[in-house]
Amino acid sequence: MTMTDQIIIGIDAGTSVIKAVAFALSGKQIASASIRNAYMTGDDGSATQSLAQTWKDCVGAVRGLGEKVPGLASRTTAIAVTGQGDGTWLVGSGNEPVGDAWLWLDARAAPTVTALAARERNRARFEATGTGLNTCQQGAQMAHMQRHAPELLDRAEVALHCKDWLYLNLTGVRATDPSEASFTFGNFRTRRYDPVVIDALGLERRRALLPEIIEGTEITHGLTAEAATSCGLLPGTPVCLGYVDMVMTALGAGVRSSGRNAACSTIGSTGVHLRAKPVADVTLNAEGTGYVIALPVPGIVTQVQTNMGATINIDWILGLAGSLMSDAGKSVTHAELVARIDAWYDQSRPGSVLYHPYISEAGERGPFVNANARAGFSGLSVRHGFADLLRSVIEGLGLATRDCYAAMGNMPEELRITGGATRSTALRRSLSAAVNAPVRLSQREETGAAGVAMMAAVAVGVYQNMDDCITDWVTPLLGEAEVPQADDAARFDRLFSAYTGIRRAMPPAWDTLAGAAVTSPAQTEIR
Numbered sequence: 385m386t387m388t389d390q391i392i393i394g395i396d397a398g399t400s401v402i403k404a405v406a407f408a409l410s411g412k413q414i415a416s417a418s419i420r421n422a423y424m425t426g427d428d429g430s431a432t433q434s435l436a437q438t439w440k441d442c443v444g445a446v447r448g449l450g451e452k453v454p455g456l457a458s459r460t461t462a463i464a465v466t467g468q469g470d471g472t473w474l475v476g477s478g479n480e481p482v483g484d485a486w487l488w489l490d491a492r493a494a495p496t497v498t499a500l501a502a503r504e505r506n507r508a509r510f511e512a513t514g515t516g517l518n519t520c521q522q523g524a525q526m527a528h529m530q531r532h533a534p535e536l537l538d539r540a541e542v543a544l545h546c547k548d549w550l551y552l553n554l555t556g557v558r559a560t561d562p563s564e565a566s567f568t569f570g571n572f573r574t575r576r577y578d579p580v581v582i583d584a585l586g587l588e589r590r591r592a593l594l595p596e597i598i599e600g601t602e603i604t605h606g607l608t609a610e611a612a613t614s615c616g617l618l619p620g621t622p623v624c625l626g627y628v629d630m631v632m633t634a635l636g637a638g639v640r641s642s643g644r645n646a647a648c649s650t651i652g653s654t655g656v657h658l659r660a661k662p663v664a665d666v667t668l669n670a671e672g673t674g675y676v677i678a679l680p681v682p683g684i685v686t687q688v689q690t691n692m693g694a695t696i697n698i699d700w701i702l703g704l705a706g707s708l709m710s711d712a713g714k715s716v717t718h719a720e721l722v723a724r725i726d727a728w729y730d731q732s733r734p735g736s737v738l739y740h741p742y743i744s745e746a747g748e749r750g751p752f753v754n755a756n757a758r759a760g761f762s763g764l765s766v767r768h769g770f771a772d773l774l775r776s777v778i779e780g781l782g783l784a785t786r787d788c789y790a791a792m793g794n795m796p797e798e799l800r801i802t803g804g805a806t807r808s809t810a811l812r813r814s815l816s817a818a819v820n821a822p823v824r825l826s827q828r829e830e831t832g833a834a835g836v837a838m839m840a841a842v843a844v845g846v847y848q849n850m851d852d853c854i855t856d857w858v859t860p861l862l863g864e865a866e867v868p869q870a871d872d873a874a875r876f877d878r879l880f881s882a883y884t885g886i887r888r889a890m891p892p893a894w895d896t897l898a899g900a901a902v903t904s905p906a907q908t909e910i911r
Contacts, residue, residue, distance in 0.1 A: 388408065388409075388410075389455075389459055390408070390409050390459055390460075390461045391406045391407065391408065391409075391414065391453065391456065391459045391460050391461060392406075392407050392409065392460070392461055392462050392463075392464065392837040392840050392841055392846075393405070393406055393407075393446065393449065393456075393460055393462075393463045393464070393837070394407060394464050394465075394466075394830070394832075394833030394834060394835075394836045394837035394840075395442060395445070395446070395463065395464065395465040395466070395467075395550065395833065395836070396466050396467065396629060396632070396830065396832040396833040396836065397421075397438065397442060397465070397466070397467035397468060397546050397547060397550055397629075398421070398467070398468055398629060398832070399421060399423070399468045399487070399488070399489070399653060400420065400421055400653065401418045401419070401420055401421060402418060402419050402421060402438070402441045402442050402444075402445045403416055403417070403418040403445060403830060403832075403833055404416065404417050404418070404442075404445040404446045404448065404449040404833075405449070405830045405833035405834070405837070406449055406452075406453050406456070407833075407834065407837045409461065409841065409846050410856055410857075411834070411838075411853075411856050411857035411858075413828075413829055413830060413834070414453060415449060415452040415453050416449065416452075416829075416830055416833070417445050417446075417447075417448030417449040417451070417452060418445055418448070419441045419444045419445045419448070421433065421438070421441065422434075422437065423487055423489075424484070425489070425745075428492060429490065429491030429492045429494065429519075429745070429746070429755075430486075430490055430491075430492055431486070431487040431488075431489035431490040431491070431746075432483075432484035432485060432486060432487060432490070433484055433485045433487055434481075434484050434485075435473060435475075435481035435484065435485055435549055436481060438485075438546065438549065438550070439549070439550065439553045442550050442553070443614045443615055446615040446616065446617070447615065447616055450615075450616045450617075456616070456617070457616060457617045457618050458618065460617055460618070460621055461621075461622075461840075461844055461846075462604065462621065462622045462623070462624055462840040462841075462843065462844045463554065463607065463617070463621055463622070463623045463624065463840070464600070464623070464624040464625075464626050464836040464837050464839055464840035464843075465547050465550050465551055465554065465623070465624070465625060465626055465836065466547050466626035466627065466628065466629045466632040466832055466833075466835070466836040467545065467546035467547035467550060467628075467629055468487070468488060468545075468546045468547075468629055469488060469520075469545065469546075469564060469628035469629055469630055470487075470488035470520040470521050470522060470545070470564075470568075471485055471486055471487045471488045471490070471520070471522060471525070471545060471546060472485060472486040472522045472525040472526060472529070472543060473485040473543070473544040473545055473546060473548065473549045474536060474537070474539075474540040474542075474543055474544075474593075475540065475541060475542050475543075475544055475549065475552065475558070476539050476540050476541050477541060479552060479553075479556075479558075482536055482539045482540045483536060485546070485549075486525050488520040488521075489520075489744075489746055490519065490520075490525065490746075491519045491745065491746040491747070491755055492519070492525075492528060493519045493524045493525045493527070493528035494519050494747075494755040495528075496524060496527050496528035496531060497517050497518060497519055497524050497528075497753070497755075500517055500524065500527060500584070500585065500586075501517050501672075501753075503584065505580075505583065505584040506584060506672070507672065508580050508584060509580065509581045509584035509585070510668065510672045511668065512570070512571045512572075512578045512580050512581050513566065513567050513568070513569075513570065513571065513572060513578075513581055513676065514567065514572045514666060514668055514674070514675065514676025514685075514687070515567040515568070515674065515675045515676060516671075516672045516673035516674055516675075516749075516753055517672075517753070518749040518753045519746060519747075519749075519755055520746070520749060521568055522543060522545065522564075522568050522569075523568045523569055523581070523585045523587070524585075526543060526585070526587055526590060526593075527585045527586055527587060530586065530587065530590065537590055537593065540593055541593070542558045542593055542594075542595050543590075543593040543594060543595070544558070544560065544595060545560060545564050545628070547561075547625065547626060547628070547629070548560045548561075548564075548595065548625070551605075551623065551625045553611060554607055554608070554611045554615075554623045555605035555606065555607065555608060555611070555623050556605075556608050557605045558595045558596070559595050559596045559597070559598045559625055560594075560595045560596070560597055560598075560625075561597065561598065561599070561600060561625050561626065561627050561628070562575035562597055562599060562627070562678045563627035563628045563631055563677045563678045563679075564627075564628050565577060565594075565597045566676075566677075566678055567675050567676060567677050569581050569582055569585075569587075569594055570597075572663065572666070572676040572677075572678060572685055573663055575597070575678055576597065577591075577594060577597070582594075598625055599680070600624040600625045600626055600627070600680065600836075600839045600840070600843060601624075601680050601839050601842045601843050601850065602843065603625075603843070604622035604623055604624050604840075604843050604844070605622075605623055606619065606620040606621065606622060606623065607619055607620060607621040607622075607623055622840070622843065622844055624836070624839050624840035624843045624844075626680075626835070626836030626839050626840075627677075627678065627679070627680055627835075627836070627839070628677065629832050630650065630656045630658070630677070630688065630690070631658065631677050631678075631679055631686055631688075631835070632831075632832045632833075632835030632836045632839075633650050633656070633802060633831045633832040633835060634648040634650065634656070634658045634660075634686060634831075634835070635679065635680070635831075635835035635838065635850075635854075635858075636802075636826070636828055636830075636831030636832060636833075636834035636835035636838065636857070636858065637650065637800055637801070637802035637826040637828060637831040637835075637858075638800035638824065638826055638858050638859070638861075638862050639658055639659075639660045639679075639686060639800065640660045640679065640681065640684065640850075640851075640854060640858075641854055641855075641858050641859045641862065642854075642855070642859060643851050645659070645660035645661050645662075645684065646659075646660060646796070646798060646800055647659045647660075647789070647796030647798070647799050647800065648660075648799070648800040648801070648802070649785055649799060649800075649801050649802075649803075649815065650801075650802050650803045650831075651694050651695060651781065651785075651801065651802075651803035651805045651806050651811065651815075652694060652695055652803045652804070652805070653693075653694065653695055653696050654690055654691060654692060654693065654694055655690065655691035655693075655694035655781065655784060655785060655788070656688065656690050656691075657688065657689050657690065657691075657750075657785055657788040657789055657792075658677075658686040658687070658688045659686065659687050659688075659789070659792055659793075659796060660679060660684055660685070660686050661684070661685065661686075661687060662683055662684060662685075663683055663684075663685055666685060666687055667793065669751075669791055669792075671751070671752065671791070673689070673749075673750060673751050673752055673753055673791060674687065674688055674689045674750060674751065674788075674791060674792065675687070675688035675689075675690070676688070679850075680839050680842075680850055681849075681850045681851070687792050688750075689750035689751045689787075689788030689789070689791050689792060690749060690750040690788070691741065691748065691749075691750055691781075691784045691785075691788065692742070692744035692746050692747065692748050692749055692750075693741055693742060693743040693744040693748075693759075694741070694781055694784075694803075694805070695803070695804070695805045696743055696744065697739075697741040697743045697759065697777050697780065697781065698722075698725070698777060698778070698781075698805060699718075700743055701773060701774055701777050702718060702721040702722065702725075703718075705721060705770060706718065706721055725774065725778070725808050725810060725811075726808055726809050726810045728770070728771040728774045728775070729771070729774065729775050729778060729810035730810075731771040732769075732771035732772045732774065732775035733767075733768070733772055733775075734775070734875060735779070735875045735878070735879055736763060736768070736772065737761055737762070737763045737764055737768055737772050737773065737775070737776040738761070738762040738763050738776060738779075738780070738783075738879065738882055738883055738886065739759065739760070739761050739762075739773075739776035739777050739779070739780035740757075740759055740760050740762075740780060740784075740883070740886065740887055740890075741759055741777065741780040741781055741784050742757040742758050742759045742760075743758075743759040750788050750791070751787050751788050751790070751791035752887075754891060754894065756891070756894040756895050756897070756898040757887075757890070757891075757894055758894055758897065760890075761773065761776060762882070762886055775810075778808075778810050778811055778814050779814050779818075779876075779879065780883075781811065781814065781815075782811075782814035782815050782817065782818030782819075782876065783818055783876070783879060783880055783883045785815055785818055785819065786818040786819050786876070786880055787880075787883070787884065787887075789819060795819045795820060795821055796819060796821055797821060798821055798822050798823075798824065798865065799815065799816070799819055799821050799822070799823045799824070800823070800824050800825075800826060800862065801815060801823050801824070801825055801826070802825070802826045802828070802831045806825055807825075812825065812866055813866075813868075813869075813872065814876075816866055816867070816868040816872075817868045817869065817872035817873045817875070817876045818876045818880070820868055820873040820876070820877075821868065822865035822866060822867045822868070823865070823866050824862045824863050824864070824865050824866070825862075825863040825866075826858075826861055826862060826863070827861040827862070827863055828858070828861045834857060834858075838850065838853045838854070838857050838858075841853050841857075
């Protein structure tokens with residue numbers, strides 16, 4: 385078989401969808417298959433997902449890929465897996481799940497986060513990890529379990545993340561990667577576990593639950609016979625454990641290219657904003673927020689801030705429009721509403737309404753952490769209509785992006801962007817004006833799966849190092865630079881002053897609203 389026939393399968397197990405994507409060794413995407421995830425949310429702040437169903441859905445996605453790619457099994461040179469970050473996926477005896485996973489969306493650990501953050505040792509933990517405490521993280525969730533549900537940890541033999549759980553099912557190996565290990569329990573400088581961090585979380589007696597850390601560009605394990613039968617692939621096929629999905633997506637979208645570091649924002653359900661830099665260039669903020677996450681490039685990390693809600697804000701306001709139109713007798717699909725975004729934006733008045741995009745029920749985690757933070761409009765008058773509200777939501781995502789980069793230092797000189805919403809001219813224009821820098825849209829369709837497949841390409845020797853792989857897989861797919869308009873950039877400067885002033889004044893009101901909320905023990909399935 386020639387190299388042109390060979391394939392790398394990249395698996396990206398996101399919060400909404402599990403994708404299996406086939407790439408040629410040159411980086412060309414050949415085909416993809418996907419299955420929607422399902423997870424449960426409760427009024428107690430819980431967000432949980434079945435481990436068994438997640439593995440079943442992963443198998444289904446790979447099987448679906450096999451239906452689209454002739455001879456997939458014999459052509460597959462390697463498999464690589466990444467997935468949604470944070471969260472707690474506990475596994476016990478016989479590699480059986482200990483209940484459902486706590487997802488990164490789970491907010492139950494909020495009181496424990498508050499208590500841990502008040503401890504003197506928390507700053508030392510932050511200095512080691514470069515990561516602020518929040519309810520999303522495995523460390524915070526395990527500390528909360530230790531206090532309120534220790535039986536879960538007692539029954540567990542290992543604490544994994546989503547991609548680690550899939551890797552266990554693929555290879556039989558319990559392991560995690562340097563990115564999630566170091567920002568949760570370790571040190572971003574060494575990419576190893578750090579006893580200072582484990583002690584600060586009060587989890588010394590749970591140290592044995594932390595799995596081995598392996599570097600996926602150097603170490604692979606073979607696909608087990610059982611997993612091979614399930615997936616329709618060949619036993620022994622090398623499997624690469626990737627880094628967490630947010631840096632895999634950024635890698636595939638251009639956070640580093642031509643041997644140079646850059647900035648990258650992914651505008652998906654959440655907003656993820658990253659700057660690649662040498663370890664020595666990392667400056668941690670006084671507020672103790674954000675992440676430092678390793679890249680699979682020696683000595684290079686990403687400094688990260690993340691918004692809990694990005695496109696879910698757009699989905700929310702479009703959903704309102706769709707509901708009202710349906711009530712008026714005009715049925716309309718979500719896709720039809722999305723197609724009208726740019727037209728509505730152009731009909732609206734610029735800069736007269738502000739929107740803070742904290743629509744997630746888990747609150748906000750970047751560039752500040754507040755589980756009670758909620759979305760809101762400011763500056764409304766009777767002159768404003770739906771188009772003005774939609775514009776403010778779009779511009780609110782731009783302002784949130786600027787807020788995150790401001791917490792990491794200066795604005796980027798150029799911003800690479802990815803995510804389905806970035807196809808909108810209005811959103812790209814807002815992002816560019818908000819940071820006052822050119823934006824370049826990655827033409828790569830599946831950036832997360834590509835990023836992890838690139839790791840496998842290095843691991844099995846197709847490329848000597850990641851920068852060589854980036855030259856073929858990433859750089860040619862970066863679109864032309866879109867330069868901000870001077871008047872838009874000046875307007876966003878004024879908006880940003882008001883935006884930050886309002887959000888800094890809001891916490892007392894958010895806390896009061898949280899105390900007034902009426903809850904019931906209902907659960908909702910999300911698909």
